[in-house]
Amino acid sequence: MTNAQTTEISEPLPRETIANLIAAIASQPERYALFFDIDGTLLDLAETPDAITVPNGLTDDLKALSHHLDGALALVTGRALSYADTLFFPHRFPIAGLHGTERRMLDGQIIRAEPTAEFLDVKQRLATLPESFPGVLVEDKGGAVAVHFRQVPELADHVGEAMRVAIAKAGPGYELQRGKMVLEIRPDSADKGRALDAYLAEAPFAGRIPVAFGDDVTDEAMFKLVNAKGGISIHIGAPTDSTLARKRLSKPQAVRDMIATILRKQL
Ligand SMILES: O=P(O)(O)OC[C@H]1O[C@H](O[C@H]2O[C@H](CO)[C@@H](O)[C@H](O)[C@H]2O)[C@H](O)[C@@H](O)[C@@H]1O
Numbered sequence: 001m002t003n004a005q006t007t008e009i010s011e012p013l014p015r016e017t018i019a020n021l022i023a024a025i026a027s028q029p030e031r032y033a034l035f036f037d038i039d040g041t042l043l044d045l046a047e048t049p050d051a052i053t054v055p056n057g058l059t060d061d062l063k064a065l066s067h068h069l070d071g072a073l074a075l076v077t078g079r080a081l082s083y084a085d086t087l088f089f090p091h092r093f094p095i096a097g098l099h100g101t102e103r104r105m106l107d108g109q110i111i112r113a114e115p116t117a118e119f120l121d122v123k124q125r126l127a128t129l130p131e132s133f134p135g136v137l138v139e140d141k142g143g144a145v146a147v148h149f150r151q152v153p154e155l156a157d158h159v160g161e162a163m164r165v166a167i168a169k170a171g172p173g174y175e176l177q178r179g180k181m182v183l184e185i186r187p188d189s190a191d192k193g194r195a196l197d198a199y200l201a202e203a204p205f206a207g208r209i210p211v212a213f214g215d216d217v218t219d220e221a222m223f224k225l226v227n228a229k230g231g232i233s234i235h236i237g238a239p240t241d242s243t244l245a246r247k248r249l250s251k252p253q254a255v256r257d258m259i260a261t262i263l264r265k266q267l
């Protein structure tokens with residue numbers, strides 16, 4: 001996907017621009033709302049879903065940044081909401097999980113699509129996939145199911161075929177989501193853009209400039225929404241023209257450094 005209207009497709013965020021953004025968020029926090037993807041954005045990617053690590057200090061830094069923004073910080077992730085909570089325990093951030101299809105609002109209420117009988121049947125069948133394709137890893141996320149092939153990339157086509165059959169059996173209400181070395185069946189009731197938009201309708205997010213950080217296909221819906229609202233979209237990773245994001249940071253460490261610098265500046 002390319003974005004012809006974007007003049008700065010996935011350009012590195014110049015040092016000066018980073019400095020400006022950091023200074024602005026540090027000195028005028030009431031103007032900004034920050035939205036972070038998790039895997040590949042806040043956290044370095046790992047070989048398997050459970051092998052990720054949350055670097056020392058990140059959880060507290062996120063909490064401090066959230067406090068600085070008067071709560072206008074949310075995580076928008078493909079992970080299950082409950083899993084994301086365990087990553088950043090004991091803090092409970094506003095989180096949109098399963099690519100935006102389950103969302104905890106500020107009052108603690110959670111909006112999610114209930115799984116259908118057909119989906120649960122498909123999920124059960126997919127659980128046996130590693131018997132036919134050793135090395136493939138099935139991640140049960142409750143309302144969604146992901147099949148990872150990072151450890152056996154040569155099986156990508158087989159996984160693709162199995163998931164095409166599975167999505168047809170899952171029936172209405174579900175869609176196939178592509179990701180990094182993963183294919184997933186998830187509810188089609190929302191996406192990360194719609195989740196972000198829903199947060200922007202609520203205090204303390206409402207009326208603020210959205211700033212979204214993400215690294216993957218699923219984050220494009222978020223970038224599109226943020227661009228339309230005059231916000232700042234930041235892609236994490238190598239330069240690419242396959243993103244709607246208008247700015248770029250090279251890796252999760254750069255995101256973590258940016259957070260730490262904002263906090264130092266506001267002291
Ligand atoms: O939207 P995100 O927060 O970025 O979540 C996207 C998916 O992240 C996880 O999978 C990815 O990260 C794994 C750990 O680094 C990696 O092993 C895998 O290859 C990646 O696809 C997670 O397991 C998925 O459920 C999320 O949808």
Ligand SMILES: [Mg+2]
Pocket residue numbers: 037038039040041214215216
């Ligand atoms: Mg990601």
